[in-house]
Amino acid sequence: MTIPTKLRRMFWASGFFAVCLVLVSICFPSSLVGQNCGIPGYTGSEQICAPANGGLGIVLASDSGDRRRSRQQKGEEGHSGNAFSVLGKCSSCHLEDPVLPEGHVATVEMPLAHCRTCHTPKRPMSLAGKMPLDHKHALVGFGCVACHSEEAPFEEPEMEVCLTCHGTLAQLAARTDPSLHANPHGSPHGAPYAECTLCHWQHEESEDYCATCHDFDFALP
Amino acid sequence: MKSKYMGRKARLTRREMLGTGALAGVSVALAGAVEAAPRAGIPDSWDEEVDVVVVGTGFAGLAAAIEAAKAGASVALLEKMRTPGGNSIISGGVIAAAGSPMQAEEGIEDSVDSLYDDMMKAGLHLNHPKLARIVAEKSVETVQWTIDELGVEYRGLTHMGGHAVPRSYSLSAGSGSGIIVPQLNKLKEMGVEPRTRTLLKHLIRDAEGRVVGVQIHEKFKHPNMDSGKPKTIRARKAVVMATGGFGSDPDFRMLQDPRLGGDLDTTNHPGATSEALREAMNIGCVLIQPSWIQLGPWTSPDERGFGYAPHFVQGVSASFGLWIDTLTGKRFVNELADRKTRADAILAAGNKCIAMSDAEGYAKGSAGRPTDTLDKMKANGVLMEYATLEDMAAAHDIPLEALQATIDTFNQSVDAGVDSDMKRYFPNNVGKIGTAPYYVVRLSPKIHHCMGGCGINEKAQALDVVTGDPIPGLYVAGEASGGVHGASRLGSCAYADCLTFGRIAGQNAAAEAG
Structure with a gap:
């Protein structure tokens, strides 16, 4: 039976995550109470919550993100769709180019949460720096309009857009690996040196801006 | 992952710096x-x-x-x-x-x-x-x-x-x-x-x-x-x-x-x-x-850029410690001289000089700084700690006898209230050197201003x-x-x-x- 792409996208974008959230809430009942999203093996604290209106999919707790994200999760056409035609299907864009190591498990229809069962953040197998951040966002269901406007010009979003999900700078600094001898989110050079886009780029390889002067060598996502 | 730096590693070519010509949208008077x-x-x-x-x-x-x-x-x-x-x-x-x-x-x-x-x-x-x-x-x-x-x-x-x-x-x-x-x-x-x-x-x-x-x-x-x-x-x-x-x-x-x-x-x-x-x-x-x-005289070859070194070299060692030429075991410049004098002196001495202090000097010079600065400098490899003066001399290949004589002379100056060797300004709380452990940062001037x-x-x-x-x-x-x-x-x-x-x-x- 062939399922039309759009329907499949709707399925993954809505039903799959609803199921995941249900499963997660059964397996990790306390995990949805706090900031953690409750994804096994994931230690971040993005606010991923079930929508209050009873709809399906992932939306943000904040008002500013709700409208865009929930529409995106319904798989609407145009730029509101996910970056992947099928979640985790690399060949959607990369065609025949090998982008995964030989012998890698099949990734088609795999959300980031499942990637992280092996690729644990902050561990040697971490995905930090191994694929563009827009891919990671897409793998948790956040496509173009999660950050950009629906129509051109698609400008670089304000930092507030990032912080909506990722927390304040103070929260980020507190979450940063304490074993590092310098905190990239708490630079002595002040808030201008904690602008997200100084280091973290979505559509090309991120750059450790601190490394233009220091030897810190952060493994940044 | 080694990220691609866009900083000093990506040197600008002369051609890039000069630009390639007039740009569209502007009428140009050549x-x-x-x-x-x-x-x-x-x-x-x-x-x-x-x-x-x-x-x-x-x-x-x-x-x-x-x-x-x-x-x-x-x-x-x-x-x-x-x-x-x-x-x-x-x-x-x-x-x-x-x-x-x-x-x-x-x-x-x-x-x-x-x-x-x-x-x-x-x-x-x-x-x-x-x-x-x-x-x-x-x-x-x-x-x-x-x-x-x-x-x-x-x-x-x-x-x-x-x-x-x-x-x-x-x-x-x-x-x-x-x-x-x-x-x-x-x-x-x-x-x-x-x-x-x-x-x-x-x-x-x-x-x-x-x-x-x-x-x-x-x-x-x-x-x-x-x-x-x-x-x-x-x-x-x-x-x-x-x-x-x-x-x-x-x-x-x-x-x-x-x-x-x-x-x-x-x-x-x-x-x-x-x-x-x-x-x-x-x-x-x-x-x-x-x-x-x-050239800034207070930087270290053991890290890039400005780094941590100046906190110790200028903040601690220049007022409460000594700068030593490792070849001679002697001071080679007034540690509070202007930057050019000091950078030139380091280079003239063969760029093999260190800044040092003892534990008391460190405590005085770093008052008011975050307490984890010492650990960060050590973790970064820019600051080295030694339990004895002998260990310090051995690690940096300094003639011990000459080093000890330099410190003795300095301590006599502290007693006298005047730096007989280099005429360095003494703050009120300057003290004699002799409390272990000893700290060292290697010196290597870098382009600054x-x-x-x-x-x-x-x-x-x-x-x-x-x-x-x-x-x-x-x-x-x-x-x-x-x-x-x-x-x-x-x-x-x-x-x-x-x-x-x-x-x-x-x-x-x-x-x-x-």
Whole structure:
């Protein structure tokens, strides 16, 4: 039976995550109470919550993100769709180019949460720096309009857009690996040196801006 | 993952720095048809008009923007990098003020003349006297301005090399961000925000010789000089150029001083390149004293850039420890001499010198600093700790007997209250050396400050290379200008220079007829 792409996208974008959230809430009942999203093996604290209106999919707790994200999760056409035609299907864009190591498990229809069962953040197998951040966002269901406007010009979003999900700078600094001898989110050079886009780029390889002067060598996502 | 750095590792080629020619959207008057250095003509129509264009967002640029906006001028504030602040925001956090309230509290006598004399002496009297005197005269007023108008916080006084007495206010923030961030906040209140990733491509001078606007590239991506989208902005009143020095530009450095090539490390941020100065020369500014490029004597070969080393080398060792030539076991310079004297001495000694202190000296020199600084310096490999003097001597191949004799002499000097060896200034709490453990940072000078730049007058107006007169509509302030510091700048005098002349430039720019 062939399922039309759009329907499949709707399925993954809505039903799959609803199921995941249900499963997660059964397996990790306390995990949805706090900031953690409750994804096994994931230690971040993005606010991923079930929508209050009873709809399906992932939306943000904040008002500013709700409208865009929930529409995106319904798989609407145009730029509101996910970056992947099928979640985790690399060949959607990369065609025949090998982008995964030989012998890698099949990734088609795999959300980031499942990637992280092996690729644990902050561990040697971490995905930090191994694929563009827009891919990671897409793998948790956040496509173009999660950050950009629906129509051109698609400008670089304000930092507030990032912080909506990722927390304040103070929260980020507190979450940063304490074993590092310098905190990239708490630079002595002040808030201008904690602008997200100084280091973290979505559509090309991120750059450790601190490394233009220091030897810190952060493994940044 | 090893990220691709876009900093010093991506050297600009000469071709990139010079640009490749005229850009679309601007009619070009080719003076003498020299294609490699085209002057931008006046566009048929401007994309935007403001009263004052300020280029650069270090201390000088932000001070100019604040003063211009305060005077009621509309301001376009341009920054080519992704983040504002230039070298200022990553700098060491000290500003000189002669005869200040904090000195009065500590019973330190000081005067404008004393600061001026120190600046002239370090500058080998190549300083332009009127400019140097303005910085000295306004030093207290400038610090007070940062406190009263910006809410800047200071933690105490520091004694910087080459100054007769402790007179440098130290920022509580520990870095230049302690002034830059309040400056940015002030500007935001006034409705002015820096336009990052906006490159100054051309200064536009009209037939009468007046600078009437700029051609810029928006969405510029350092260091690709052709990146971004051209746009023109008319400056109804004036342009303020506060584009900094060229410490991160090995090609231009070597044009001025062939010894300072690409292998030398620098404390500067990667955007400290020469293209704005080249454009200033291109439209007729006169570059003065560009060969005087300062090496900071307090940096380490065991880390890149400014790093942690100066906290120990200047903050601790220069006042409470010793600098030792490892070949002889002897001191080789007054540890509180000016930067040029010390950097030259390190190089003359074969670049194999160390800065050291004992445990008590460390405690005194690091008072008020975050307590984890010591651990960070050790973890980073820049600071080494030894349980005994013998271990320290062995690790650095220092003749022990000579080293011990040097320390004995120093301790006798402490008892006598006068440094018999180097005539170094002793603070009240200077102590004898002898409490383990011992700390060491290896020394290796790095490129730090460009004393030369555009020639200016006391109003911060740029001077014309042909006539020597001010170029109407163009002001230059901060490291992009030359003359204040002569051959060598004293520590903490850049803050005073940049903020003072930045304010002067902004006030005068806003006062021009629009």
